[in-house]
Amino acid sequence: MTEGVQGTADGGVPWWVVLPALIAILSLAAAVWGGLARMGMTWPRSPGALVLGHGPLVANGFFGTVISLERAAALERAPYATIPLATGIGSWVVLLGHPVAGAALVFGASLGLTATFVLLFRRDPAAHHAVMGFGAAAWAVGSALLLAHAADGRPPIGQMTPWWAAFLVWTIAGERLELSRVLRPGRFSKLLFSAALLSVAVGLGARTAGWAPGARLAGAGFLGIAARLVVSDVARRTAGDSGLTGYIGRTLIGGYLWLGVAGALQLSFGASGAGMLYDAQWHAIFVGFVLSMIFAHAPIMIRSFTGRRVDYHPIYELSPVLLHLSLAVRLVADLVAAPGWRLAGGLGNAAAILVFGLLTVSFLER
Amino acid sequence: MWFPFQPKSPDEREDESPFELDRGDVPVRPGAEDLGELEERILRALCDVVDPELGLNIVDLGLVYAVEATDEAVRIAVTSTTPACPMADAIRRDVERRARETAPDALRIEFYRVWEPAWEPELMSADAREELGGAGSGSAAGGLW
Numbered sequence: 001m002t003e004g005v006q007g008t009a010d011g012g013v014p015w016w017v018v019l020p021a022l023i024a025i026l027s028l029a030a031a032v033w034g035g036l037a038r039m040g041m042t043w044p045r046s047p048g049a050l051v052l053g054h055g056p057l058v059a060n061g062f063f064g065t066v067i068s069l070e071r072a073a074a075l076e077r078a079p080y081a082t083i084p085l086a087t088g089i090g091s092w093v094v095l096l097g098h099p100v101a102g103a104a105l106v107f108g109a110s111l112g113l114t115a116t117f118v119l120l121f122r123r124d125p126a127a128h129h130a131v132m133g134f135g136a137a138a139w140a141v142g143s144a145l146l147l148a149h150a151a152d153g154r155p156p157i158g159q160m161t162p163w164w165a166a167f168l169v170w171t172i173a174g175e176r177l178e179l180s181r182v183l184r185p186g187r188f189s190k191l192l193f194s195a196a197l198l199s200v201a202v203g204l205g206a207r208t209a210g211w212a213p214g215a216r217l218a219g220a221g222f223l224g225i226a227a228r229l230v231v232s233d234v235a236r237r238t239a240g241d242s243g244l245t246g247y248i249g250r251t252l253i254g255g256y257l258w259l260g261v262a263g264a265l266q267l268s269f270g271a272s273g274a275g276m277l278y279d280a281q282w283h284a285i286f287v288g289f290v291l292s293m294i295f296a297h298a299p300i301m302i303r304s305f306t307g308r309r310v311d312y313h314p315i316y317e318l319s320p321v322l323l324h325l326s327l328a329v330r331l332v333a334d335l336v337a338a339p340g341w342r343l344a345g346g347l348g349n350a351a352a353i354l355v356f357g358l359l360t361v362s363f364l365e366r
Numbered sequence: 367m368w369f370p371f372q373p374k375s376p377d378e379r380e381d382e383s384p385f386e387l388d389r390g391d392v393p394v395r396p397g398a399e400d401l402g403e404l405e406e407r408i409l410r411a412l413c414d415v416v417d418p419e420l421g422l423n424i425v426d427l428g429l430v431y432a433v434e435a436t437d438e439a440v441r442i443a444v445t446s447t448t449p450a451c452p453m454a455d456a457i458r459r460d461v462e463r464r465a466r467e468t469a470p471d472a473l474r475i476e477f478y479r480v481w482e483p484a485w486e487p488e489l490m491s492a493d494a495r496e497e498l499g500g501a502g503s504g505s506a507a508g509g510l511w
Contacts, residue, residue: 074450075373075374075450077373079371120373123373123375179420179448181487182420182427182487182490184487234498237497238421245416245418248418249421299418300419304452304453304455307455307459
C-alpha cells in the first residue's frame with residue numbers, strides 16, 4: 001500500500017497527483033479571471049484567450065481534471081493519471097494556440113474515463129458505476145463537439161455546456177448513489193431517480209439533434225435529480241449534526257438546491273443563447289451545485305490524497321455562505337438584466353473560492 | 367474488453383488475514399459474549415473512529431469484523447462500505463492509533479483490510495439505522511441497484 005496515493009507511509013503525495021492538482025488549481029484561477037472579464041471586469045486586463053476559452057477551461061481544465069484525478073487516486077494505479085494529465089495539459093494547449101491538438105487530448109481523456117467506468121461496471125455491475133459511466137460519456141460528447149469544431153475558430157460553446165453539466169451532475173449523482181446505499185432506498189425512489197437521469201440524457205440528445213424543447217426536458221431532469229437528492233440523500237440527516245459532518249451535510253444541501261434552481265430555470269425558459277439567462281441557467285450548476293460539492297468534500301479528499309487532516313472550525317462555514325449569497329445576487333441580477341450587480345455577484349463567487357482556499361490551507365494539519 | 371491497466375481487484379486490496387469469517391460472525395458488537403476484556407475495551411475505543419460523511423462510527427456501521435487480543439498482538443479486521451473508499455487509509459490510521467492507546471503494552475497492532483463477507487447496510491447497528499432515519503424499504507444487496 002506504500003504505492004497507494006492515500007497518505008503514503010512517508011507522508012509524500014505522488015507526483016502524478018500533485019501535477020494534475022496544480023494544473024487544476026491554475027485552470028480554476030485562470031477560468032475565474034476570464035469569467036470575471038466576461039462579466040465586465042476590465043482590470044486586471046485578461047488575455048483574450050482566457051475570455052473566449054472560459055467555458056472549456058472550466059469544464060476540461062478544472063472539473064475534468066479534478067474528477068478524473070479523484071478516480072485515478074481511488075484506483076491507486078499511476079497509469080490512470082494519464083487521464084487527468086491529458087485533459088489538464090490539453091486545455092492549456094488549446095489556450096496556447098493549438099486548438100486541434102489540445103481538443104484531441106481532452107477528447108482522449110474523456111474516452112479514457114468512459115472506458116474506466118466500463119471496466120469498473122464489468123467487475124461490479126452496480127448502478128453507481130453505470131451512472132458515472134454515463135457522466136463520462138457525456139463529457140466525451142462535449143469533447144467530441146469541441147474537437148469537431150476545433151479548427152473553426154469559434155466552437156459552439158453553448159452546445160457543449162449542457163453536456164459538460166450532465167457530466168458533472170451524473171458523476172456527482174453516481175457518487176451520492178454509492179453512498180446512499182446505507183439508506184436502503186426503496187423501489188419508488190430508485191425509479192424516480194432513473195427517470196430524472198434519463199430525462200437529462202434524452203433531453204440533451206434531442207436538443208443537440210435540433211429539437212429545442214429537449215432543453216426543457218433536460219431541465220425537468222435536473223430538477224428531479226435535485227429533488228431526489230434533497231429528500232433522500234444522507235445529507236438531509238446529517239445537516240443538523242455538529243462539526244465536520246454537519247458542515248458537509250449543510251453544504252451539500254445548499255448545492256442540491258442550486259441544482260434545483262438550474263433545473264427550474266431551464267424548464268421554465270428553455271434553451272437560451274449566450275446572455276444573462278444562459279449565465280443563470282448554467283452557473284447555478286457549475287458554481288452553485290458543483291462548487292458546493294467541492295467545498296463540502298475538500299477536507300475528506302485532502303485527507304485521502306495527503307493523509308493530512310483539515311480541521312473543522314465554525315469559520316469554515318464562511319465559504320459556502322459567501323458562495324450562496326453571491327450566487328443569489330448574480331442570478332437575480334441575470335434575471336432582471338442588471339450587469340453591474342451580476343459582476344458584483346461574480347466577484348463574490350471569486351471571493352468565496354479564495355476564502356475557501358485560504359481557510360483550507362490554514363486549517364491543514366502540519 | 368482489453369485495457370492496459372485493470373483497476374485493482376478487491377483481492378489486490380485485501381490484506382492476508384488470519385481470520386476465517388462467515389456472514390454470521392460479523393460484525394463485532396460491544397458486549398458480545400466471546401470478547402475478552404481487552405478486546406471489549408479496544409472495540410469501544412474504535413467507536414471514536416468516525417466516517418465524517420455519515421457522522422457514524424465504524425463499529426455502529428458494522429465495519430469492524432474481528433478483534434483479537436493475544437499476548438503477541440492485537441489483530442483487527444475492518445472492511446469498507448465501498449472498495450474505493452477515500453477514507454480507507456485514514457480509518458486504518460485512526461484504528462491503529464486508538465488500538466495503540468487502549469493497549470499500550472501490546473507487542474504489535476495488526477490491521478487487516480478484508481472484503482469477505484461483503485458489507486451490506488443490514489450490518490449496521492440498530493442505533494445507526496435509527497440515526498439515518500430507518501429509511502427505505504429496499505435492500506441494497508444484489509442486482510443493478
